[in-house]
Amino acid sequence: MTTALYRRYRPDTFAHVIGQDHVTEPLRAALRSNRVTHAYLFSGPRGCGKTTSARILARCLNCEQGPTETPCGTCDSCKELSTGGPGSLDVVEIDAASHGGVDDARELRERATFAPVRDRYKVFIIDEAHMVTTQGFNALLKLVEEPPDHVKFVFATTEPERVIGTIRSRTHHYPFRLVPPDVLEPYLGTLCAEEHIEVGDGVLPLVIRAGGGSVRDTLSVLDQLMAGTTQGTLDYHQTVALLGYTDSALLDQSVDALAGGDGAAIYRVVERMVESGHDPRRFVEDLLQRLRDLLIIAVAGDGAEAVLSGVPADQMERMQVQAKNWGPRHLSRAANLTDEALRAMVGATSPRLQLELLIGRILIPTTGDGPATSTVETESAIPGTVGMVGGGAPFEPQPNSGNEESFGAAQARAELERKRRERAEKVPETKTPPAEKNHENTPVEEAAPSMPEENSWPQTATPPLGDEETPAQESPVAATPAKTGRDSDMLRGRWNEVVEHLASISRVAWT
């Protein structure tokens, strides 16, 4: 029986830890300058290298040539703590999930008083530290605060907020992060090469997606796939089937049918998909992912390829055509509806029904008379979020087809433009009067007329989202500045009167 992939490839130096440079760099710097503190808190999602880094830190500290950031690898301590090694007597790993009670803490306290058996430090790695009970933490408090010189602590936890504050404040806190795909993909590539496994196009992005940014989970997925390979090749279709993802060809057909408004075709795809045993929820999830990709292509243009680096070239070409055909506005709306449907599908008794409803909603035209328009209006009334589609275009409700609104908007725009021109002409002369006055009332009185000006400028200066196709949307935005603009114009026009009046009041006050 072979050892699991993530065990075999577990790094034993900081240089080999991937995606956590923000943690490993300062730790290495501390080792270089011999400023390693006595207690650390490593937090972050599971499978991101917290415990591994704790072991590496122990290895660096206890190397015969150390403390060093590059353990020699030949001394007894280095060998024992290397990948696949038996572990060292002076590095004690405690799983707080099963040993987090007050008695365990007291025992640990006792053990800490003894000098290391052979090496420089006794390093205690407390895994799942959030599982230590409050009494357990309290028993450790004094020790963590003022440990003997030969003792180092590393607390590793997925939930740092559950580690009591008094312990947390006595540690240096290093948050680990999920590893991004652009770091994982080349790493998995070299790993597959070392394992003599050939990887088909588009396989690694699927593996990375299944791993969710956790290195351990990603390697477990890859391990499972590798175990099932025939003739040392990871094939795309095999991977899709094994991981239960929707085949990209099926997604292509769905997207083409939806973008083209071909209801018959898309319902045929659903029929086929459900018959072949796919989970409708998974399909909707994959559809949302695809819509997100298309939205990125639609709004980021040439920059999209950098964002979607894992997508094979031919797939990218197809998606560019799809994004162009569907258009950002409709994509955004479809993504919004899909996101809502996905949430509605949680615990739904008939996910297929939800899927078919979703398709219907996407296919309903966004402009036109009768029920279609009213549906869209109801949807836009709900403050929908785009969910997974972070950074995509905001959901834009479609305008009504009425003529009155557009006329009103045009009027408001013309009015606004006129005000803006007038204001531009008046600005120089309105600025002068306050400078001439110099008595204690000036700052207070000056603030009043200038406030409306500040309020109206940003609203008129920033163009509302959307373009010429949505005149009705602009009307509420345009109406506000027009009103405040009028007030400030009135005030500016009568500024000299105000100044004179104030001067007379002040004179009365002085005499």
Ligand SMILES: [Zn+2]
């Ligand atoms: Zn060594």
